[in-house]
Amino acid sequence: MNGGGGVQYAVIDAFTNVAFKGNPAAVCLLDGEDSKANANDSWMKSVAAEFNISETCFLVPVIFPVDQQGVPRFQLRWFTPVDEVNLCGHATLASAHFLFTTICEKCDEVEFSTKSGILTAKKISGLKRDLSKPFTAPKDNRFAIELNFPLISFIDSDSTAIAPLSATLNGMPVVEVKKTTGDDMIAVLSSGTDVANIKPQFEELIRCPGRGVIITGPGPEGSGFDFFSRFFCPKLGVNEDPVCGSAHCSLAPYWAEKLGKNSLMAYMASPRGGVLGLEIEEKSQRLKIRGEAVTVMTALAFAFGDIMKIKTESDQEEVYVNIF
Template sequence: MAKKLVKYCVVDAFTDTAFKGNPAAVCLLEEEKDDKWLQSVAAEFNLSETCYLIPLNEPTNTNPRFGLRWFTPVDEVDLCGHATLAAAHFLFSYGLVKTDTIEFSTRSGILTAKRVPEPKASNSQDDCPTGYSIELDFPVVQVAEANFNDVLAISKSLNGASVVEINETSKGDHFILLPSGEAVVECQPQIDLIQNCPGRGMIITGPAPQGSGFDFYSRFFCPKFGINEDPVCGSAHCALAPYWRKKLGKCDFVALAASPRGGVVKLHLDDEKQRVFLRGKAVAVMEGSLLV
């Protein structure tokens, strides 16, 4: 029997530079695949996320809608920002949708991605925009004080970093405040110790240095899901936005994901609707077909 081809693209999200930001594999399916196959392909890519798109035929819908699922190398997850950005970039850049808004049906409900034209450079002679960014509409992830009070254990897992606060997200991640953004950058995570900590993963964050152009820095570690460090975790910013809203008294942020690859996330928090709007760029770095 002839093998079918599944088109895929590897996209670096939350960056406009190849080999920076957070890579995700995007696979476009013509039909549903079983979970074992989906997980096996994700393990083969061995990126922090592999996501799967399948078109949904809903003629009453104004915007195109796709089913979207996200897999780490070891498990399926409920929410992923960078792979959703990568999926939207794939659909927009390959001309697979004709609108500026896409809807995704996911385990976290209906999520939207909007193409937002970038203003042209001030010295440009061209009337056309220079490009676009993508804005994602995601649910807020709540942050609350943690029951886990072992500051020493958390500090050891971060190679002795000074811990200011220990909180926990509604997704089960530790949410750790460090004294500064520089401390976030310099942190040397002890992955084995983080893996033995209770909870799912660990977000660390700190205030950005004055004059840096950022509001806060962050990093995310999740070895239990096969991700020692997620280079730019979009969903972590759904918790970071409401937390820094209380700290800084504002709703708009520019955040640096301070992993070695680095990435930039622009955020707007809608307090009333309890939604976070994440904006970033993406660049495709590899494409091909899977034989199935």
């Protein structure tokens, strides 16, 4: 762990095994005394605005066994470029990947204390995990991650809620409209191909009620996926969230009911694309979200007032940027 005043961070692409695909998240580890002292809400929002990607998250160690024999726990907070959010799937996956490849590399599980309660992340061998077998690291050290998230319920909604989306939908038939308890609208189309072909008009999307708009449809025949989806949230500074894990907390129960099965494969059909394995646990009302991740870059940042000094690990050159 970093004992100095620097903030170790990484940009990690989640729900993909290829760099520059999936959904990028900036993961910042606040484990030094200086970083903990300076990391107030205003500072976090400024850093998230500077990264200007769908999510920037901040980790603070709560329980960290010296021998890594116990389960480490970290406080985890998520920020869009505009505001803090209560739940984020891809940044949680990115956080777990960061920890499993750095300070928790000997651990197979980590816990996160969040605004949505305690969330867990486990190393697994693939997106379709055999729950009867313990994790065994493959020879190439690649692994997937399984998140344990709450299900989010939804209710019927009137089609007038998506009336502003005339140009975005461009005549595509809408099968159903739902609204989640997380304040997102869900528009169900008849085809996943239609979902992929949408040309979003963000001036329309921002006029829809609620926080964001999820558009989904059944996976095309032969695709290997049960459903496609896309998520738009311009009100929080994220025109399109490339791969939104938390949206599946509502999408999974919807499609499980429609398709009559609790184990699903999902594809987010944004230009970057992303793959999620899903498993609903009805008794506990929890959702297992499985995905892979790739570290794209790592660096150290040093915050002093209104200046952040960044020292990259590759060349050790120092670059100064004004972030406020």
